[in-house]
Amino acid sequence: MNFFLLSLIKAVVVAFVLLTTLAYLQWVERKVIAHIQVRLGPSRVGPHGLLQPLADVIKLITKEDLLPPYVNKFLYLAAPFFAVTMALLSISVIPFGAEIHVFGTSTWMQLADLNFGILFVLAISSMGVYGIALAGWASNNKYSLLGGLRSSAQMISYELPLSMAVAAPLLLANTLSLRQLVERQSGYILGFIPRWSIFQGPMPQIFSFIIFMIAAFAETNRVPFDLPEAENELVAGFHTEYSSMKFAAFFMAEYANMITVCSITTTLFLGGWLPPWPASAGSNFVAPLIFVVAGAIALYHGLNPARRRDRLTLPVVAVVFFVVAALFLIPFLQGALMPLFWFAAKTGSLLFLFIWIRGTLPRFRYDQLMAFAWKFMFPVAVLNLLVTGLLVAVFS
Amino acid sequence: MDVILFLIFAAIAVVCGINVVVQSHPISSAISLIGVMGSLAVLYLLLGAEFLAAAQVIVYAGAVMVLFVFVIMLLNAGAETRKGRSWMAQLLGLPLVFAFLGLMAYFVQHLFPGAPEVHFGAFRHGTALDVGRALFTQYLLPFEVVSVLILIAILGAVVLARKELE
Numbered sequence: 001m002n003f004f005l006l007s008l009i010k011a012v013v014v015a016f017v018l019l020t021t022l023a024y025l026q027w028v029e030r031k032v033i034a035h036i037q038v039r040l041g042p043s044r045v046g047p048h049g050l051l052q053p054l055a056d057v058i059k060l061i062t063k064e065d066l067l068p069p070y071v072n073k074f075l076y077l078a079a080p081f082f083a084v085t086m087a088l089l090s091i092s093v094i095p096f097g098a099e100i101h102v103f104g105t106s107t108w109m110q111l112a113d114l115n116f117g118i119l120f121v122l123a124i125s126s127m128g129v130y131g132i133a134l135a136g137w138a139s140n141n142k143y144s145l146l147g148g149l150r151s152s153a154q155m156i157s158y159e160l161p162l163s164m165a166v167a168a169p170l171l172l173a174n175t176l177s178l179r180q181l182v183e184r185q186s187g188y189i190l191g192f193i194p195r196w197s198i199f200q201g202p203m204p205q206i207f208s209f210i211i212f213m214i215a216a217f218a219e220t221n222r223v224p225f226d227l228p229e230a231e232n233e234l235v236a237g238f239h240t241e242y243s244s245m246k247f248a249a250f251f252m253a254e255y256a257n258m259i260t261v262c263s264i265t266t267t268l269f270l271g272g273w274l275p276p277w278p279a280s281a282g283s284n285f286v287a288p289l290i291f292v293v294a295g296a297i298a299l300y301h302g303l304n305p306a307r308r309r310d311r312l313t314l315p316v317v318a319v320v321f322f323v324v325a326a327l328f329l330i331p332f333l334q335g336a337l338m339p340l341f342w343f344a345a346k347t348g349s350l351l352f353l354f355i356w357i358r359g360t361l362p363r364f365r366y367d368q369l370m371a372f373a374w375k376f377m378f379p380v381a382v383l384n385l386l387v388t389g390l391l392v393a394v395f396s
Numbered sequence: 397m398d399v400i401l402f403l404i405f406a407a408i409a410v411v412c413g414i415n416v417v418v419q420s421h422p423i424s425s426a427i428s429l430i431g432v433m434g435s436l437a438v439l440y441l442l443l444g445a446e447f448l449a450a451a452q453v454i455v456y457a458g459a460v461m462v463l464f465v466f467v468i469m470l471l472n473a474g475a476e477t478r479k480g481r482s483w484m485a486q487l488l489g490l491p492l493v494f495a496f497l498g499l500m501a502y503f504v505q506h507l508f509p510g511a512p513e514v515h516f517g518a519f520r521h522g523t524a525l526d527v528g529r530a531l532f533t534q535y536l537l538p539f540e541v542v543s544v545l546i547l548i549a550i551l552g553a554v555v556l557a558r559k560e561l562e
Contacts, residue, residue, distance in 0.1 A: 123437075
């Protein structure tokens with residue numbers, strides 16, 4: 001098929017899925033945080049508040065778009081645009097799944113496989129800080145300025161351990177291309193332990209994984225590192241003066257960054273789309289099993305309804321789940337769907353970790369944040385890189 | 397296609413470069429400089445030096461310029477105030493610029509008379525593998541010397557920033 005047409009289709013599909021995930025990630029976050037805090041969370045708009053993201057979007061679009069006086073107009077308008085562009089850009093190199101064959105054409109579930117893919121991601125993420133820093137500066141507000149300053153200091157500091165933690169698994173894989181990185185992690189040690197970077201010899205990258213995750217929390221300005229928008233000291237930090245869609249752009253950028261960082265972690269450390277145990281041991285039946293169990297539960301509650309409308313809705317949900325489970329069992333679709341399932345499962349678990357930690361940990365103090373980056377994370381990351389390099393040099 | 401992209405990004409680089417000097421506010425100048433760095437990275441990429449392009453963005457646009465912006469924001473530097481310029485600079489400025497450009501063109505012509513034409517994408521040794529191999533074999537000594545130099549700079553910074561111990 002035509003290269004441009006194929007790329008266009010893939011780009012549209014990826015953009016659509018990404019934006020939907022963005023909207024619903026926020027719903028998942030509100031629900032999970034609510035249940036951690038023994039609340040119900042959004043429950044009014046649609047069943048279980050499932051239409052809440054849609055309502056939020058309408059609300060944000062129709063809100064008044066304020067332009068405060070004495071702002072630097074160009075930068076004030078450009079900053080949210082820049083932030084969201086940089087946040088959405090790096091998804092283009094992430095491999096979601098293995099090669100698929102449709103209508104005689106074969107293509108990878110990835111927009112572009114650059115042979116310096118991981119460097120591209122680092123470059124884009126290092127540019128992302130400008131959106132926040134300039135938004136804080138251009139707003140002509142001292143709280144915003146403090147938020148912007150904190151964010152740039154924090155992102156410079158945590159980028160060092162982040163890059164060091166990325167370098168260590170690259171030494172094992174010996175490539176910078178994200179697709180090859182996943183392919184090098186295929187296979188099993190002793191027949192059942194996957195050769196993912198966190199388990200792979202000669203130096204399992206478990207320390208890199210932990211350092212990367214901590215630095216990723218800081219890079220995405222998430223709790224416990226959300227100093228740039230610490231609401232009890234800075235009102236709302238760098239986006240205090242933003243309203244309507246410009247505020248939504250920062251919101252989207254934060255969630256897009258979370259998704260990117262979790263996808264990169266999956267690719268680097270958790271074997272990307274590869275299953276955790278071989279297909280010969282039945283890893284292909286995990287997804288149908290989950291959907292069948294979910295469908296069975298929905299059916300049970302539909303037959304013993306707590307509310308009147310459950311009698312109709314829950315069986316419908318159950319049927320949908322059974323159909324999805326059946327789709328996973330069709331051999332023709334299985335090859336394409338299972339990698340996608342594993343990638344989504346791993347990334348989703350990491351995203352859940354982000355939300356879980358937000359609901360659990362308090363915020364760092366600013367001096368603790370800096371001391372932690374420079375006096376603990378950075379030395380540990382360097383040490384880990386040195387040991388990995390030494391072991392790789394000795395054993396290969 | 398390559399030539400069009402080259403022209404676009406070369407133009408952006410030149411315009412941003414001029415903008416660095418023309419802008420009166422330090423933040424605007426810094427942002428123009430980021431534009432220069434970014435378009436330079438694209439030019440490297442067009443030439444096939446992909447590792448250099450990524451390093452350019454990561455190091456210059458992503459780290460050095462963030463520090464610049466950070467310091468400007470921290471010091472809250474205001475816009476530059478225009479003083480009366482000397483009539484000498486106004487009179488001689490433009491002719492001197494052309495004289496300088498002419499001189500540069502002359503030197504380039506005479507120092508590299510047989511420089512081959514640039515072909516986009518013909519250069520195939522820009523991957524991380526090639527750069528790494530060159531750094532650790534052919535250019536090992538300069539590489540190590542630069543490392544020592546940077547180490548000295550770091551030590552100097554630590555000494556300067558250290559609190560005075562009573």
